[in-house]
Amino acid sequence: xxxxxxxxxxxxxxxxxxxxxxxxxxxxxxxxxxxxxxxxxxxxxxxxxxxxxxxxxxxxxxxxxxxxxxxxxxxxxxxxxxxxxxxxxxxxxxxxxxxxxxxxxxxxxxxxxxxxxxxxxxxxxxxxxxxxxxxxxxxxxxxxxxxxxxxxxxxxxxxxxxxxxxxxxxxxxxxxxxxxxxxxxxxxxxxxxxxxxxxxxxxxxxxxxxxxxxxxxxxxxxxxxxxxxxxxxxxxxxxxxxxxxxxxxxxxxxxxxxxxxxxxxxxxxxx
Amino acid sequence: xxxxxxxxxxxxxxxxxxxxxxxxxxxxxxxxxxxxxxxxxxxxxxxxxxxxxxxxxxxxxxxxxxxxxxxxxxxxxxxxxxxxxxxxxxxxxxxxxxxxxxxxxxxxxxxxxxxxxxxxxxxxxxxxxxxxxxxxxxxxxxxxxxxxxxxxxxxxxxxxxxxxxxxxxxxxxxxxxxxxxxxxxxxxxxxxxxxxxxxxxxxxxxxxxxxxxxxxxxxxxxxxxxxxxxxxxxxxxxxxxxxxxxxxxxxxxx
Amino acid sequence: xxxxxxxxxxxxxxxxxxxxxxxxxxxxxxxxxxxxxxxxxxxxxxxxxxxxxxxxxxxxxxxxxxxxxxxxxxxxxxxxxxxxxxxxxxxxxxxxxxxxxxxxxxxxxxxxxxxxxxxxxxxxxxxxxxxxxxxxxxxxxxxxxxxxxxxxxxxxxxxxxxxxxxxxxxxxxxxxxxxxxxxxxxxxxxxxxxxxxxxxxxxxxxxxxxxxxxxxxxxxxxxxxxxxxxxxxxxxxxxx
Numbered sequence: 001x002x003x004x005x006x007x008x009x010x011x012x013x014x015x016x017x018x019x020x021x022x023x024x025x026x027x028x029x030x031x032x033x034x035x036x037x038x039x040x041x042x043x044x045x046x047x048x049x050x051x052x053x054x055x056x057x058x059x060x061x062x063x064x065x066x067x068x069x070x071x072x073x074x075x076x077x078x079x080x081x082x083x084x085x086x087x088x089x090x091x092x093x094x095x096x097x098x099x100x101x102x103x104x105x106x107x108x109x110x111x112x113x114x115x116x117x118x119x120x121x122x123x124x125x126x127x128x129x130x131x132x133x134x135x136x137x138x139x140x141x142x143x144x145x146x147x148x149x150x151x152x153x154x155x156x157x158x159x160x161x162x163x164x165x166x167x168x169x170x171x172x173x174x175x176x177x178x179x180x181x182x183x184x185x186x187x188x189x190x191x192x193x194x195x196x197x198x199x200x201x202x203x204x205x206x207x208x209x210x211x212x213x214x215x216x217x218x219x220x221x222x223x224x225x226x227x228x229x230x231x232x233x234x235x236x237x238x239x240x241x242x243x244x245x246x247x248x249x250x251x252x253x254x255x256x257x258x259x260x261x262x263x264x265x266x267x268x269x270x271x
Numbered sequence: 272x273x274x275x276x277x278x279x280x281x282x283x284x285x286x287x288x289x290x291x292x293x294x295x296x297x298x299x300x301x302x303x304x305x306x307x308x309x310x311x312x313x314x315x316x317x318x319x320x321x322x323x324x325x326x327x328x329x330x331x332x333x334x335x336x337x338x339x340x341x342x343x344x345x346x347x348x349x350x351x352x353x354x355x356x357x358x359x360x361x362x363x364x365x366x367x368x369x370x371x372x373x374x375x376x377x378x379x380x381x382x383x384x385x386x387x388x389x390x391x392x393x394x395x396x397x398x399x400x401x402x403x404x405x406x407x408x409x410x411x412x413x414x415x416x417x418x419x420x421x422x423x424x425x426x427x428x429x430x431x432x433x434x435x436x437x438x439x440x441x442x443x444x445x446x447x448x449x450x451x452x453x454x455x456x457x458x459x460x461x462x463x464x465x466x467x468x469x470x471x472x473x474x475x476x477x478x479x480x481x482x483x484x485x486x487x488x489x490x491x492x493x494x495x496x497x498x499x500x501x502x503x504x505x506x507x508x509x510x511x512x513x514x515x516x517x518x519x520x521x522x523x524x525x
Numbered sequence: 526x527x528x529x530x531x532x533x534x535x536x537x538x539x540x541x542x543x544x545x546x547x548x549x550x551x552x553x554x555x556x557x558x559x560x561x562x563x564x565x566x567x568x569x570x571x572x573x574x575x576x577x578x579x580x581x582x583x584x585x586x587x588x589x590x591x592x593x594x595x596x597x598x599x600x601x602x603x604x605x606x607x608x609x610x611x612x613x614x615x616x617x618x619x620x621x622x623x624x625x626x627x628x629x630x631x632x633x634x635x636x637x638x639x640x641x642x643x644x645x646x647x648x649x650x651x652x653x654x655x656x657x658x659x660x661x662x663x664x665x666x667x668x669x670x671x672x673x674x675x676x677x678x679x680x681x682x683x684x685x686x687x688x689x690x691x692x693x694x695x696x697x698x699x700x701x702x703x704x705x706x707x708x709x710x711x712x713x714x715x716x717x718x719x720x721x722x723x724x725x726x727x728x729x730x731x732x733x734x735x736x737x738x739x740x741x742x743x744x745x746x747x748x749x750x751x752x753x754x755x756x757x758x759x760x761x762x763x764x765x
Contacts, residue, residue: 007595007638007639008639009605010639011593011639011640011641011672012637012639012640012641013640013641013667013668013669013670013672014672015639017671017672020717045321045400046321046352046354046355046400046401047319047401048319048354048355048356048357048401048402048403049354049355049401052354059307059308061306061307063352063400065352065353065354065355066354067353067354067358067359069358069359086353086362088352088353088362090350090396090398091327091348091394091396092306092309092312092323092324092325092327092396092398093306093308093309094308095308095327095330099348099350099396101363102362140353140354140359142352142353142354142359142362144352144398144400146306146323146398147306147307147308147309148308149307149308310579310581311579328581328609329581329609330581330609331609331610331611332609340652341651343609382536384552384561387583388581388583388609389651389652390609390610390651391609391610392609419535419536419562419563420563420579421579421580422562422563422564422577422578422579422580422581422678423562423580424536424550424552424561424562425536425537425561425562426536426537426552426559426561427536427537427559428535428536428537463537464537464559501535504535504563505533505535508533508563508578509533
């Protein structure tokens with residue numbers, strides 16, 4: 001069951017400061033409306049995982065890990081590997097996160113990131129088949145939010161993509177329906193690189209990559225995920241505010257071109 | 272690949288799988304204040320363990336009814352990331368994580384001067400990002416630093432280190448393969464100034480003498496780790512002393 | 526005294542032994558006095574203390590605080606003053622409303638949820654939540670200005686010895702700056718740029734609280750910003 005969120009922890013006067021600045025074309029941290037905060041992506045930070053990536057998006061910190069293990073395929077896709085995306089909003093990341101099962105925010109984030117990867121066919125799941133109908137590889141993407149300063153969706157999507165691109169698994173051959181691992185390592189079979197761009201609406205203005213202070217005053221947000229061919233593969237509007245159709249088209253257009261820059265940045269970290 | 276093939280844990284020269292001698296600690300790296308939102312935080316790499324600890328508090332007790340009239344409620348959550356272990360671990364808390372949350376809280380709570388903050392809570396979160404045996408000890412080392420970093424009054428810091436037995440020999444600071452294939456595991460946490468043990472668990476098989484050896488070895492290591500904790504705290508706040516003097520003088524003269 | 530004055534100490538460090546009193550953020554064990562928090566050791570008379578670098582705001586009677594209204598009750602408002610305890614501002618502690626009966630609707634008109642108040646702590650102890658008043662001079666609803674939130678332990682640095690830092694800030698940014706003991710600071714000027722510069726200067730002080738030459742660096746920062754935004758010239762302050 002979803003319920004209205006608790007009242008804002010920000011005083012009205014402070015909200016007004018943020019809104020007034022944005023309406024004037026300035027942001028609390030001096031960015032332009034289309035600027036992303038300084039972004040750092042480090043790959044391979046958790047060696048035990050098949051792949052991992054740590055993203056710093058301004059002060060937001062998200063870690064993603066990829067684990068690949070054999071499992072049973074779904075009956076309707078017997079020759080495809082399985083992708084599972086999970087997100088944890090661990091309580092150390094924010095005074096507002098509580099320990100417990102994933103809440104609607106972390107589930108929404110996990111599903112949006114999942115759709116981006118799945119619908120863009122980023123992973124060639126057919127190449128993860130061991131024995132059709134019996135055994136396939138499961139790719140677990142676990143997103144761990146470590147420090148919440150806004151725009152967790154984009155940071156998480158970046159971390160997930162980085163972790164997948166970084167991920168290595170043992171090459172294998174199939175013997176009697178079981179995988180036999182070879183010495184040689186191979187990357188996860190990737191064929192697309194989805195990037196999500198989130199735009200926040202504050203009063204009458206839209207800004208990209210909202211930091212926490214901006215999220216606290218925005219009326220709504222729109223996340224647009226695109227693949228390398230500029231095809232849109234996932235979208236999500238969040239929040240109680242409204243968006244006129246023309247504005248949506250504008251946002252989508254901006255998001256597609258911004259995704260190109262971000263994708264180049266993520267992939268430049270791959271060795 | 273298969274981590275479970277039996278290996279020889281001590282070679283002919285008495286060296287361990289990772290080249291260490293029997294009484295050698297794995298390398299440690301400590302950073303204080305790594306997170307922005309938490310009131311206090313610390314990141315510890317102990318061998319291949321990667322552990323992040325954060326503290327929030329003292330803060331309002333939610334729900335109100337858990338509050339105590341005369342002191343803060345200390346809450347502790349030890350949790351492992353799904354990608355932290357060889358096999359992916361489900362994010363839902365396991366029985367082991369619940370047990371460890373309890374023993375870790377019981378190790379840290381006595382050091383915290385919780386009577387300063389009645390009717391509030393102090394929350395300690397330990398997240399294991401990569402596990403390689405000895406996570407509860409490294410978690411305590413990190414959590415004590417996070418508490419100090421948050422400015423929470425404490426009697427002293429707490430440091431943790433395990434000892435164990437492999438191939439019949441008592442050794443310090445087991446690694447993952449040694450823990451899985453060894454004969455005993457003894458996690459210990461110490462309050463170094465008072466010289467008292469605040470966490471002690473054991474599983475496996477040890478004679479009384481072996482236990483005494485293992486205990487001495489681990490408490491000794493805790494003292495060494497405590498010095499590293501102090502250095503890490505000094506590193507973060509080091510500008511403080513020298514400059515505070517000069518500034519004060521300059522202002523009074525201005 | 527075992528620790529030097531202004532030495533960085535961590536919990537459990539020995540400060541002194543013998544003829545001393547255990548002051549704030551220290552504790553006594555037998556004849557020895559130890560640091561309880563990370564901070565700078567100091568001695569006041571024969572009292573050993575630790576000046577903290579960080580920590581939660583614990584209210585004290587007479588503290589001036591800036592708080593946010595979080596709830597409206599039967600006879601007053603609940604206020605978040607960034608402490609582990611919610612504070613209460615009873616309507617009886619606001620300037621008199623000409624003696625009429627105050628109903629709940631009127632309470633909303635005085636303060637709504639989310640508004641800010643500049644108040645003073647009049648009661649607080651271990652068994653009860655803090656009680657506030659806005660009856661003093663200058664206290665009451667905050668309707669304009671910009672807010673900075675810093676760690677309460679740094680408020681003394683914002684004020685400075687004998688008020689030196691805050692006097693400089695007010696003069697150079699030409700804003701009125703009111704620091705709450707709870708770490709919330711209000712900067713009110715005649716134009717938003719001045720307020721912004723004041724707030725940035727405050728965050729700069731928080732970041733660099735214990736580095737040398739801070740007052741000069743903050744002044745230089747402010748003057749540079751003011752000039753860039755062409756916020757009028759004023760006589761350059763003489764630098765000693």
